[in-house]
Amino acid sequence: MSRDCVIGLQWGDEGKGTIVDVLSSSYDIVARYGGGCNAGHTVTIGNKKYKLNLVPSGIFQSTAVIGSNVVIHPSSLVKEITQLRNDGINIDLYIDYDCPVTALYHVKRDEHDEKNAGRIGTTCRGVGPTYENLRKGFTLKQLVDGTYMEIAEENLKTRFNDLNISFDAVVKELDPTIEIIEPFLANTKRIVRSYENVLFEGAQGYNIGIYTGDRPFVTCSDPNVTGIADSFGFLEIKKRIGVFKAYSTRVGDGPFPTELNNDIGDWIRKKGNEYGTTTGRPRRCGWLDCQLLREAVEYNAITDLAITHIDTLSDISELYIHTVNGQLKAMKTWSSLLPFMNSKDALPANAQSYLEEIESQLTVPITIISTGPERNEKIPVR
């Protein structure tokens, strides 16, 4: 039996989607446990790029599960499922009855707050307001059985009445989604416990976690290994794979100690195509921060590391890492890292040294090296 997980160790967008995709064929199910349609995972298979927000990245090679602490914006979910079906993907998916629903007024509240004082740079998908309103919100089960109407009406009259949204507008958005979503609903706690091999898929990352990030610049769920329990209860998780980029990026406001507000930062953004999957916003770029990474590794008791975007750093004019002791350390650069290299030994010597330095800073082995977005650009290290 193996219950393992993939966790984002930075500010999200580490490339968890592509790592989950390659690993998923070894698991019976792949289960997402947090976030909502704020998440954007990109999976590249051949020359086709799939952008996922709610559907787990395991959908291409495994059975997918959405756990009860993932907040669902029904019309976004329906759109995503329809798009995948149009692309010929078989939707083998279970969604928990108890998932909280993001209604129109949550999205409008998010948009309103971002336009006014107190902006933190959210994705404006209504995810924060849905989590903040968990106690008085409604679930997919209540959407399907119709009891949601009373709750939505009460929300519109009280906590959200300043937004001037009509009850009809809320229902109009939700009603057509019901018959499409209903067949997927299940008790996912029971399903997850009945399978031998499960991979839990994280969304976002440690530094924007509700308990581990710098408030208020955080998302509203727990992206860490501890967040798995919020959807599925306590389970032993064997392999805890931490994913990180070879440098750092952050989308949205908030502290970013190694940020490069200069030509090198711009160079990384361009080479790494660092624009938000969900919002298209340019991502802020900076050096790898081993001090913060080490905290994330320890918090999650990470057993294995997966590094992505090592190819992006190829040909950079200078290269530094922020060490666990808080110093900037110059690293030797490399060039000509070719796509589809299939062993660690084939990488340029200075790229190998970069990986070894990170392993020694983080005291955990790198067992997957990603040298490009494609499925077959992932090097397993034995």
Ligand code: GTP
């Ligand atoms: P969140 O759940 O939003 O945190 O997303 P994520 O961790 O799944 O990452 P996301 O897909 O948002 O961003 C990663 C981007 O990098 C995607 O566009 C991937 O296609 C791309 N990518 C992943 N691995 C590599 C890599 O090794 N090299 C390069 N060049 N691109 C990569």
Ligand code: IMP
């Ligand atoms: P929210 O989750 O949309 O409320 O946004 C809160 C903060 O988390 C903002 O800084 C967002 O940019 C950031 N955020 C949320 N989801 C993601 C993600 O999937 N990748 C990267 N940043 C994210």
Ligand code: MG
């Ligand atoms: Mg993303």
